[in-house]
Amino acid sequence: EDKVVQSPLSLVVHEGDTVTLNCSYEVTNFRSLLWYKQEKKAPTFLFMLTSSGIEKKSGRLSSILDKKELSSILNITATQTGDSAIYLCAVVDGSSNTGKLIFGQGTTLQVKP
């Protein structure tokens, strides 16, 4: 059964810390991996990764995919209280044309002042 596993499930840090969130996957027909940030109800898109070893950056956030290890990491440097959220990793299932997303459980990040 295809699955996506995130770790840790929750994390508490202080402002200024750097955090690394992990996502590993077992998906028969991998197409791409996406990271989302969920603060209230709707997840907001962060990154889409399709190629191994190419880092994507957006401000203090960066992410990279390792297809050999079937994993991805999301890094947040100089964390701020506004980074507090659930971070979701999802893999696009390419086994059909549906592009269905398989989500991990999420990592709940709390950044304390």
Place this chain on the structure above:
Amino acid sequence: GAGVSQSPSNKVTEKGKDVELRCDPISGHTALYWYRQSLGQGLEFLIYFQGNSAPDKSGLPSDRFSAERTGGSVSTLTIQRTQQEDSAVYLCASSSMGSSGNTIYFGEGSWLTVV
């Protein structure tokens, strides 16, 4: 529209009643998804529409759940004879199909409470 629009944003209904949740995807997006997120749980896939193809209904939890998409745009998720375990946030998402993957954009969700 500029983003995925869902309505209502909040709905409280009595057990046994039917509810309809509406989703208006981003203009030009051919793919539309419904997901459900219960309190403290991950996102659960419900149903997927792509153009005129038959929808992928593999995630619908029971025959009380159904969805349609008229004219390839707006979608309605219907839950009949609601139960308390149906209480959740129902998220709609849309995307345009790409060759290497999809960037899927979510609406704000409809928070359903069954009392």
